[in-house]
Amino acid sequence: MGNLVFDIAHLLAGLQVLVSFLLLYQDRLGALIRVFALQAVLLALSVAWQAYAQDAPHLYVTAAIALIFKVLIIPVALDRMVVRLGIHRQVETVVSVGPTMLAGIGLVGLSLVVMLRVTAGEADALAREDLAFALSVVLLGLLMMITRRNAVSQIIGFMSLENGLILAAAGARGMPLVVEISVAFSVLIAFIVIGSFVFRIRERFDTVDVDALERFRGGRG
Amino acid sequence: MGLTGGLLIQSAQMALVLALAPLLTGVVRKAKARLQRRQGASVLQPYRDLARLFRKEAVLAENASPLFRAAPYVIFAATWVAAALVPTFATGLVFSWTADLIVITALLASARFFLALAGMDVGTSFGGIGSSREMMISSLAEPAMLMLVFTLALVARSTQLSTVAQVMLTSGVGLRVSLALALVALVMVAVAENGRIPIDNPSTHLELTMVHEAMVLEYSGPHLAMIELAGQLKLVLYLSLIGCVFVPWGLAPAGASVLALAAGVLAWAAKMAVGALLLALFETSIAKMRVFRVPDFLGAALMLGLLGTLLLFVSRSL
Amino acid sequence: MPASAITSAASAPALQLLVAGIVALVLLAAGAVPLARKAGGSALVYGAAAAICVLVLGTALSSLGGAPASLILPPGLPELGGRLRLDALAAVGLDGDGLGGAAASPFALGFPPGCAPGGAGGGASPPGAMPATSRRRNGCCPSIPPSWPA
């Protein structure tokens, strides 16, 4: 039975990393939001499975929160925002997809090496595995924020980064619920701020392209 | 002999030095005149000049400050004290331990300090020429003199003049290269300090060439007499310094009998006469140097002094 | 570290006096801020500074020969506390401080405030012609008639 638990957790975490790659690949905003929702679903499943594996009931609450907010509320809000903003659906990337993918692979390799080296002393393979995948999801989220020009895609990068955090939290034994809630709510607050921020940009400069902001920020040095 | 005897010898030395200073200058001038096939004034002429100056009234410039009037006395005092500390006919003087060679050099430096200030006091450009050049010459002559003092101190392991003379006299120091260098350097410094021919012409009236004369241009009457006497005393000081260090024979040891003292005085007088003649010969055989060749001349003296010191290390430790 | 100033070695009264002097100077500095504007303010501050410096000079001279005394004051790093030690070398240093302060403070009394040393303005070597230095009167520097007779 033990290795089945490990296998499923391993599978779910691996799928999340795969979905992070998918996020990097998307070039249309609508698809991007739906893939993000998929990653949130996987996260919820993975946290639920962790709850079952560690028979820690509070993890179910986290899974529920992830499910409600990240799978339903946020993607729908983002969709409506994209429609109201009327921005073009093209996801502009700074670096073309190929190099981004290669960078992503490198990052995953790095996070695996680091996590396995750092947690060499830990006995529990499940936790080490989980942390490794979580770190790669976080790094991929950060990579996405860097390589996207559109504010909305950067928000999604930030959100997937937060998913990585939740995955890591779930993976680590005995992380109290409080931390999860605080992490979740901090992300929500960030989301609200970014949302209003995007609307402000939309009104003033009728574009959401981050580089466009550049012109109004004062001369070069 | 006790303290009173010592005091007697010390005061005798101070009086002797003071009395014979003008005579020495007279002898030098007479010898130069004879070498230049001139009759020349009598040997006692400097005494008459001093007496004449003493009687004349002192004409002060309108701009002269109290420093201008006090400076001659300070200059004369410093030079006389320095001259009194250099052993002439006897070593081991009562007050010889109050000052050593470095202090004597510093006393001459303070005399020069006040002379340069007095030169600048009246506010004429000639005073400025004199003081400026004097300070340039002294800024090279003094280090050379101090390097000389190092060489002598390393040989005699002391800077007390009487001890140095004692060591030179008794311990058979023998001919050393560093002492020869020191002698040449001392002669060069003496020529520069006393403003003799290659550096400065003592009897010149051509403004552009004079150094010592330019500073004392505004002095007259008793003040000028004081400064002339100080100059002559400085010449006696340097000659007796050369005599006591490099030609120490004939110096009466401390507490010697009156006969030995008389012999000492005679030996000293002979040394002074020979020194004066050599100086006159040297002065007539060389022309005055351009002012900006003086640094090379004195730079050579400084290098000789430093070389002497370093050579001494080699010879002492080998 | 007990709050009170514990003294490890025999802390001579001299060291405590000196510490009092330093504290007094710092308080004087704080007090001088409001005084700076008042008329007699600078005289008061410089006078007080001179008095404190004379006191410091006295104690330093008296403790030149004395045995070194040390003191640990509460303010300072947590485990270490502010350690002070008065040995002969420190006494020589303090002589310099006390003497300098005791001489500079009265001098400063005679030095009217507001006399900007640069007031006469920079300038390379003296100009050829006689400078017609007309200068507004600023307290200490006498106003110079515009044209000085050549």
Add this chain to the structure above:
Amino acid sequence: MLPFYPAFLAGMMLVVLADDAFTFLFGWEFMSLASFALVVSHHGVAENVRAGLVYLMMAAFGTLALMLAFGLLAAGGEGVSLQALSFSAMRAHGPTPLAAAVVLGLALLGAGSKAGLVPLHVWLPLAHPAAPSHVSALMSGVMTKVAVYGFIRIVFDLAGPPAWWWGVPVLLVAGPTAVAGVLYALMQTDVKRVLACSTIENIGIIFVGLGLALAFEANGAPAVAALALTAALFHVVNHALFKSLLFFGAGAVLVATGEKRMGMLGGLIHAMPQTALAMLVGAAAISALPPLNGFVSEWLTFQAILLSPDLPVWGLKMLIPAVGALLALAAALAAACFVRLYGIVFLGRPRSAAASQAREADGFTRTAMASLAVLCLAAGILPGPVIDALQGAVAPLVGVRMTGQGHLAWLSIIPVAEGRSSYNGFLVFVFIALSASLAALAVHAFGSRAVRRAPAWDCGFPGDDPLAQYSAESFAQPLRRVFGRSLFAARETVTMPPPGDMAPARLSVSERDPAWAFLFAPLGRAVSALSGRANAIAHLNIRNYLALVFGALVLLLVVLALWA
């Protein structure tokens, strides 16, 4: 400006009393900042602000060096606790020889930058004149002494027994400092800058004494080390006395005439006789003339130099006489520098309207100057008691005391041995005074007492234009030509007016400070070039910043991976 004056004094006293690294550095920084505030107190003048900034840079550099030095000293302790920072802990377990050597270098940098050793002296001629006179007197006279105290405390007290070669770097820096300081002073035409540069020279003399003490102590001659250290400390006290006196005089002249440039002064002795007399004593003292105190400390330093043949090490045997020659050169040039300063400012005829209408300084100033002048004379006449007072400080540092000088007959001092050398300031003073009064009496008794005032003879030239007198630049011209041409690249340029134009021709002198030209200017250019390039970072957009954050994170992870 007012509140910083007591703060400055408190800071200096705190540094001297400190017994642990934190209090020492706290006092040091407190002193630096207070003096910075005082330097820029007259911030109306642009050059004061620049001087303040340069001073702040050097002060920060100095504190950094001292901090590193204390770190090395504290590292000797076993546990990593703050207790190791206390000086007693540092003395208990001294640093390893290598660490001690680095501590010496750092102390030389830290204390040297505050005291003004040559490569790090550039701020001193800028900052000291910028401060008001009583503050520049304190900065020159006292703050440099606190820096010397810091050097002595770190190197002699905390860094443990010196290695044989420790004297060499100190002497190599001190000798050139003395000569370069006084040569630079000869080039200046601003009264307070001349005094600031001569502070550099005196610091050089003090560090020669310290270097000799290190050399002799390391090579088994503690008695001579005691003599050299006493000479250095004696010169510290002397310099505090006569430099403060000279700065007070400069302040009095500034108050009376509102003028700092020597070219605009002259003839002040008539208007300010007492200030002139006090300044004469100060100038004579700093030029090391016999009855005064400057001569005693230089005489002691020369006696220590004369004992160099006893050293076993060949390098030192050759180096010390060379440093002696440099010291002698510096002493002679100092006399020239102060004849120039005193002659041009106080003697001659007034060169400007300001100088002609000067008024004597007020009571406080004259009492401060008179008291310092009397102290200078007293320290010169009674050196014995001062030397004995200093032995308390010298004995624990070099292990042995100098022979007692206080009780010797007739107040003379015999540093090493009876036959070797002795000096009696008191008798020299008595002799000079006696013979001067004797001569004056003789003149009044036999010579004529008639005195007549007449226009200056001046070889018959009628010219009475005060600018025909020697100015500061022309007085230093021979010395500049001999010494300054190579070291300071001193050049004299004559600009003739175009033909037919009646404007006067102008002769201007230009010289540059080699330390500034070859060390600090290139450093400044390099820093501004780098900051120019780095400035681009300030103008990235959000995404680039994120990239930077990401890059840093990845870099750390890679390091963690490789190193963990």
